[in-house]
Amino acid sequence: xxxxxxxxxxxxxxEKKENVYEQEFFQKALKGxxxxxxxxxxxxxxxxxxxxxxxxxxxxxxAGVFFGIAxxxxxxxxxxxxxxxxxxxxxxxxxxKGLLASHPxxxxxxxxxxxxxxxxxxxxxxxxxxxxxxxxxxxxxxAVRKNPDTGWRVGVSVKMSDIMASVxxxxxxxxxxxxxxxxxxTSVIHFIVKSVVKPVNHVIAGLTESSERxxxxxxxVGSASQKLxxxxxxxxxxxxxxxxxFDDNGAFVRFTPHLRDGLEExxxxxxxxxxxxxxxxxxxxxxxxxRVADLEIASDWPRYHYDSSIEHRFVVECIYLKWVNTxxxxxxxxxxxxxxxx
Numbered sequence: 001x002x003x004x005x006x007x008x009x010x011x012x013x014x015e016k017k018e019n020v021y022e023q024e025f026f027q028k029a030l031k032g033x034x035x036x037x038x039x040x041x042x043x044x045x046x047x048x049x050x051x052x053x054x055x056x057x058x059x060x061x062x063a064g065v066f067f068g069i070a071x072x073x074x075x076x077x078x079x080x081x082x083x084x085x086x087x088x089x090x091x092x093x094x095x096x097k098g099l100l101a102s103h104p105x106x107x108x109x110x111x112x113x114x115x116x117x118x119x120x121x122x123x124x125x126x127x128x129x130x131x132x133x134x135x136x137x138x139x140x141x142x143a144v145r146k147n148p149d150t151g152w153r154v155g156v157s158v159k160m161s162d163i164m165a166s167v168x169x170x171x172x173x174x175x176x177x178x179x180x181x182x183x184x185x186t187s188v189i190h191f192i193v194k195s196v197v198k199p200v201n202h203v204i205a206g207l208t209e210s211s212e213r214x215x216x217x218x219x220x221v222g223s224a225s226q227k228l229x230x231x232x233x234x235x236x237x238x239x240x241x242x243x244x245x246f247d248d249n250g251a252f253v254r255f256t257p258h259l260r261d262g263l264e265e266x267x268x269x270x271x272x273x274x275x276x277x278x279x280x281x282x283x284x285x286x287x288x289x290x291r292v293a294d295l296e297i298a299s300d301w302p303r304y305h306y307d308s309s310i311e312h313r314f315v316v317e318c319i320y321l322k323w324v325n326t327x328x329x330x331x332x333x334x335x336x337x338x339x340x341x342x
Contacts, residue, residue, distance in 0.1 A: 001056070002026065003064045020067075029053040029065040036150050039072050039093075039101040041110050048072035048101055048110050076102035080154070088162050094144075094153040098124055101152065123153065132160065 001010040006021025020026045025037040037051040053067035076093070080102045084090035093102040098115040100108050114120035119133035119142075127146040132139065141163060144155035 001064055001066050004030065004062065009064070020065075023051070025051045025053045025067060026065055029055045029067070030062050031055075032057070032062060038096045038151065039099070039110075040095075042069070050075075072101055083156070089156065089158045091154065091156050094123070094155070096151040123155070 002008050002020055006019045006023075006026055008018055008020065023037075025035045028035045032055050034055070035051070035053045037053070039048050039050045041047065042049045049069050049072055051067050051069050053065050055062045056064040056066055080091045080093055081104075084104055090104045091102070092100060092104075094114055095101050098113045098120065099110050100112045100114065101110065103109055103112075115124055117133075117135075119131055119135075122131060123129055123142075123144050126144075127148075129144050131142050131144070133142060134140070135157075139160040140157045141160055142155050142157045144153050146153045
């Protein structure tokens with residue numbers, strides 16, 4: 001404690017003969033202000049210290065000043081160094097005049113003035129700033145803020161390479177997460193699409209198979225139609241030939257050996273005698289015997305037939321017959337009988 005003249009009248013370290021009248025903190029305390037001084041080097045220890053002073057009043061008059069000297073080193077270890085990890089990230093403090101009051105590099109304390117550096121002037125001109133700067137050939141990012149009560153500036157510095165490493169790590173992490181999400185989403189979409197498309201593919205396959213069967217059946221029908229048309233043409237030609245035989249011969253008398261044999265076995269044909277319906281009401285009430293008019297066998301036409309690849313077969317057998325009147329004067333009846341066997 002010092003009197004109004006700056007003389008130390010009481011001290012925790014014993015008797016002191018020092019005079020603090022010229023000190024800034026003492027002058028402000030005489031004016032009735034509570035003061036926290038700037039950091040300065042102690043004249044006795046050469047270590048950074050700061051003073052906290054408070055005026056002592058008597059009848060509204062300042063009769064003396066009570067003050068205490070604080071070790072900046074202790075303060076730094078307790079409140080600043082604890083948030084530093086060496087060279088990657090560290091905190092520091094700057095005095096009102098720009099001197100380093102706290103720093104991991106102890107050789108710079110109270111010796112390096114930040115105003116002497118290019119980036120220092122920017123720091124000292126702002127109450128709060130975020131700055132990228134080079135210090136000792138290392139690119140760093142610093143955040144600095146001024147304390148309004150003390151005027152000191154506290155800053156935190158970090159290497160840009162460490163920040164970028166974190167950014168790169170986050171980028172890789174985000175890329176990995178995005179890649180995994182893309183794979184998962186793609187797999188889910190593929191599963192959904194497959195489950196939807198699979199029944200459709202079955203339907204398409206069934207329709208394709210049905211269309212192929214229909215096409216095959218159409219081809220078979222077309223082939224059969226073509227063969228049927230060919231067969232019909234050949235049958236028509238055969239019938240035309242048969243018709244020609246009738247036109248050329250008039251009363252057709254030629255017959256096959258099969259029919260001839262049957263007639264020979266029934267020659268005379270008494271059992272086949274019948275009343276002819278067409279003459280039942282005629283005056284002469286004729287009865288007719290069926291007789292063979294001509295048994296001449298046409299050797300060149302023993303059997304006239306048509307046989308195609310699909311095994312359709314018919315045989316034309318013809319005979320000329322004559323009903324001879326046996327009971328009275330009447331004309332004989334001549335007729336040609338043809339049989340077609342299929």
